[in-house]
Amino acid sequence: MLLPAVPLGTVLFTGVAGVAGVASFLFSGQFILAVISAGYCGIVATGAIASARNFLITKVAESGMAEKSEVVSLLLREFEEGEADWLWQIDTSRRIRSVSPRFAFALGLDPEDIESKPFIQMIAGPAWETGQFPSSLHDLAERLKRRESFSNLLVRVTIGGQQRWWELSGTPKLNDSGVFDGFRGVGSDVTEQRESSDKIAYMARYDTLTGLPNRMMLTEALAEALRYADQWRTRCAFMMIDLDRFKAVNDTLGHLVGDQLLARVSERLTSIVSDNELCGRLGGDEFGIVVRDASDADRVSRVAEAVIQALSQPYEVDHHTLYVGASVGSALGPRDGNTVETLMRNADLALYRSKDEGGGQHFVYEPALHAHAEERRKLEFSLRRALEKNEFILEYQPVVDAIGENVVSFEALVRWRSEEHGLVSPVKFIPLAEDTRLIVPIGDWVLHEACREATRWPETVRIAVNVSGEQLLDPNFPASVVSALSLSGLAPSRLEIEVTESIFVRDASTAQAALERIMALGCSVALDDFGTGYSSLGYLRKMRFSTIKVDRSFVQGAAQGNAESLAIIRAVVAMADSLEMTTTAEGVENEAELATVRQLGCNKIQGFYFGRPMGAIEAGQLFHTVSYARG
Ligand code: C2E
Ligand code: MG
Ligand code: MG
Numbered sequence: 001m002l003l004p005a006v007p008l009g010t011v012l013f014t015g016v017a018g019v020a021g022v023a024s025f026l027f028s029g030q031f032i033l034a035v036i037s038a039g040y041c042g043i044v045a046t047g048a049i050a051s052a053r054n055f056l057i058t059k060v061a062e063s064g065m066a067e068k069s070e071v072v073s074l075l076l077r078e079f080e081e082g083e084a085d086w087l088w089q090i091d092t093s094r095r096i097r098s099v100s101p102r103f104a105f106a107l108g109l110d111p112e113d114i115e116s117k118p119f120i121q122m123i124a125g126p127a128w129e130t131g132q133f134p135s136s137l138h139d140l141a142e143r144l145k146r147r148e149s150f151s152n153l154l155v156r157v158t159i160g161g162q163q164r165w166w167e168l169s170g171t172p173k174l175n176d177s178g179v180f181d182g183f184r185g186v187g188s189d190v191t192e193q194r195e196s197s198d199k200i201a202y203m204a205r206y207d208t209l210t211g212l213p214n215r216m217m218l219t220e221a222l223a224e225a226l227r228y229a230d231q232w233r234t235r236c237a238f239m240m241i242d243l244d245r246f247k248a249v250n251d252t253l254g255h256l257v258g259d260q261l262l263a264r265v266s267e268r269l270t271s272i273v274s275d276n277e278l279c280g281r282l283g284g285d286e287f288g289i290v291v292r293d294a295s296d297a298d299r300v301s302r303v304a305e306a307v308i309q310a311l312s313q314p315y316e317v318d319h320h321t322l323y324v325g326a327s328v329g330s331a332l333g334p335r336d337g338n339t340v341e342t343l344m345r346n347a348d349l350a351l352y353r354s355k356d357e358g359g360g361q362h363f364v365y366e367p368a369l370h371a372h373a374e375e376r377r378k379l380e381f382s383l384r385r386a387l388e389k390n391e392f393i394l395e396y397q398p399v400v401d402a403i404g405e406n407v408v409s410f411e412a413l414v415r416w417r418s419e420e421h422g423l424v425s426p427v428k429f430i431p432l433a434e435d436t437r438l439i440v441p442i443g444d445w446v447l448h449e450a451c452r453e454a455t456r457w458p459e460t461v462r463i464a465v466n467v468s469g470e471q472l473l474d475p476n477f478p479a480s481v482v483s484a485l486s487l488s489g490l491a492p493s494r495l496e497i498e499v500t501e502s503i504f505v506r507d508a509s510t511a512q513a514a515l516e517r518i519m520a521l522g523c524s525v526a527l528d529d530f531g532t533g534y535s536s537l538g539y540l541r542k543m544r545f546s547t548i549k550v551d552r553s554f555v556q557g558a559a560q561g562n563a564e565s566l567a568i569i570r571a572v573v574a575m576a577d578s579l580e581m582t583t584t585a586e587g588v589e590n591e592a593e594l595a596t597v598r599q600l601g602c603n604k605i606q607g608f609y610f611g612r613p614m615g616a617i618e619a620g621q622l623f624h625t626v627s628y629a630r631g
Contacts, residue, residue, distance in 0.1 A: 007052035014044045089173070090119045091182040094144055106189060108160045119144070123166070125158025140168065147172045147180055154190070164191045209259055210266035212287075213280035221278045221290045222340050226333050228292065236333045237294035240347040241269075241307055244325035244359035246285040251507045253320060260317045261324070268310045277303065288344075294332060304328040304362035312360065327354040331365035349373055376432065382420050383429060383438055387445060391417050394449050395613035398622065399464070399584060399606040402598050407622060409462035409496065411606065412450035413613045414442070434470045443471040444480045451488035451495060453616050458623055464496040464526060469503035473510055478517045485521070492522030496546065500528045504539050512543060519544065529586070531568055540575065548576050550602065552587025558600065559593040566600070573601045 003010060018041030025034035086102035096103075096119050099111040107114055107122055114122060120141050121128045133141065134156040143150050149171040157166050170185030205217040213221070225236035243265065250258035262285065269279045269287060276299075279289045289307070294300050311326040329351025337343035350365040352373065357363070386392060396410035416424040433439040447465055454463035471477055485492055497518055503511040515525050524546035532551045540548075550569055557565025569585075576583045585597035588607030597605060611622075 004055040010048035085188040123157040207281040218280040237291040239289040239330040240351040241287040243285040327359040328362040396619040397613040398611040411464040447484040498528040
């Protein structure tokens, strides 16, 4: 029975001894004893087999256990060697026990220096002395005291004088008799992740280029201001700011200069606003200001005026002196809108109005602006279909020479007979076409149509066609001119392109290059509406214009004896003469104006006095009657 490992030996021994015993009892005739000893031997044999089996099962289980614990320690070792995590353990008095190397490393100390030191002391830094724990550390100390388990607790710790973030989990440890025996848990350093998530949170709310709050933060601030205004029955406001002529700076001097300019604009904006306002960048050259308390209606106007004033001062960027202006649109909440979206949209509508009026002004939202915007939207919708529907026609206005009063050319002026809107003036739809770039196909049609019509006129009569900046900057523009000339068979010298000064504001070099290609074909270029734009005389020397057209406002002024108008016309005529250009007086309506411009020395005259813009047939008949009269 003592040898459970060798059951076979036991069974054989009992068998031999049993058989001998039973046989001797049988010979001696003691049958009862023989049966008893046979039974005894049977019990011993089965007992030996059973104990042997138990012994084997225990052995197998034991070896299984050993294997398992090896796996566990292997896993633990791997975990310990892992990047960030470590195991920690403290006793009932919250002193560190069985310090693992990783934990010691995380604390920046040797394991011996840590063993049996108070856990909180090790991670509190100077706060241990002052007792002013950061709240997260306080929270940890409380949980340890209350013997509560915790998981993924974010704790601000001080290691070697440096602030770090640890994520700790822990559970109370019980000894064999179920009594509390300290804590055991895991921890990891999450400082990097936390810092990057802080950074992401910052980047999500601030604009990287200017450091100003971005659209998201402005929206939140406006929502908060609206809530406050609603609760206390006061008013808040939203102002939308757009820079005037910023695109010109960006297009001509490049994005780097543009970006620096935006940073300067932001500095000026932040210097203007008070605690009551929050200013931010909405994107591009658009900025916004949330006025938290706008109960004093004048306040918004005052801020708007200050913004326009400050942003319109010249900027020195990269050795360039830059001039940009600002347009502002504002809306009052909750009067003009009780949600962030409507308030922002309405401020945008007001801004749009300001832009429409030429910029540099502040406009307050009013409901009528909706109608205005709606009308524009409808107009745009129709304009997109106008070409297919053949709704454009050309009229021609004669230009006569100042001395002989003969027709020397016609200016082609486009007209839109819209099915939905009736006759729409080019003053209204050309800017819209420019904004939507529809001017490119429309202008192409005008060029082809005008050249075709001009071939019906005497060869001495030229045709002038107006071309927008948007058209000129289109890379296909020269090809469009070539196509119009070749399809109609018109001599290039009979085509004159009219441009305004505004083309030199946006992208002067591209515009100039395009015009030079047109001139190389043999066409001439006239400068339209002279004096109304930027009036920088510099480009008059650079470009070989054939004609300068003096704007009607100067003609009118000069006829009324306005000294400034007179001086301007005189100067233009003198300069044109010296540069071998001709001058055309625009918009001459009566005898007095004719006499004035003639006396001032303009070479050509255009205006209602000699003829209004007329249809193609009427224009053609002009030559018939002239030649008839001559004949
Ligand atoms: P613009 O090129 O300066 O054209 C002269 C404008 O003055 C025309 O107006 C003409 O009708 C008007 N006008 C001519 N004589 C007189 C006058 O004696 N008194 C007055 N009060 N006005 C006179 P319209 O046809 O309304 O055109 C306005 C502007 O629209 C044009 O100014 C031009 O800038 C633009 N435009 C017209 N057709 C086209 C075109 O085919 N393409 C482009 N890009 N612009 C065009
Ligand atoms: Mg013109
Ligand atoms: Mg003009």
